[in-house]
Amino acid sequence: MAERHSLSQAPCPVARSVDLIGDRWMLLILRDAFDGSRRFSEFQRGLGMARNILADRLKRLVEARLLQVQPASDGSAWQEYVLTRRADSLFPLIVALRQFGEQHLFTAGEARSELVEISSGTPLAPLRVCNQQGEELTPDKTRVQKN
Known part of the structure; x- marks a missing residue:
């Protein structure tokens, strides 16, 4: 498979945005987050994607400061992925x-x-x-x- 060429330093804002979130899984995870999904299991159940791909995309969204990880709101030992203000845009x-x-x-x-x-x-x-x-x-x- 061809190596992905980064557009993170491109002079075009569209290219940089696509580089960050242009993958279909990233957009669908964001869609589900806006629809209220917060836990790994909710994203996986809703999207039907492989755990390793989901884990990678969630990690990338956290690194991009579009999602943040926080303790589960119900007090359980789980963690939740929450949209940031940056993601609101x-x-x-x-x-x-x-x-x-x-x-x-x-x-x-x-x-x-x-x-x-x-x-x-x-x-x-x-x-x-x-x-x-x-x-x-x-x-x-x-x-x-x-x-």
Whole structure:
């Protein structure tokens, strides 16, 4: 298998982000953490992944300061993986992936999970990219400026 080339020093923020969390298991672990999973066994049961892969990805997420390990909230001898404030900034990414999938990857009437606001029980509004004045931006209204 080819050795993975690190993008951690790339001048592009997207490349660095993908280098850190671009693996499907990392994104699915983060999704499950946002959905309330906290224990190794919960992640493994929900994702059905091999223990060694899960252990590796959890370790990497802790090293990246996206998850932190703390004693179990029920006082047992277990430990829990808890999202950090740094990870909170990835919530819009998870929502964007969810909304893309809802819009483009399901047929009408096909069963799927839904992300809803706790207080109202209503689905989230579609994400928008806005400028500093709150006006929606489309790709044709932006450009990458390299320094």
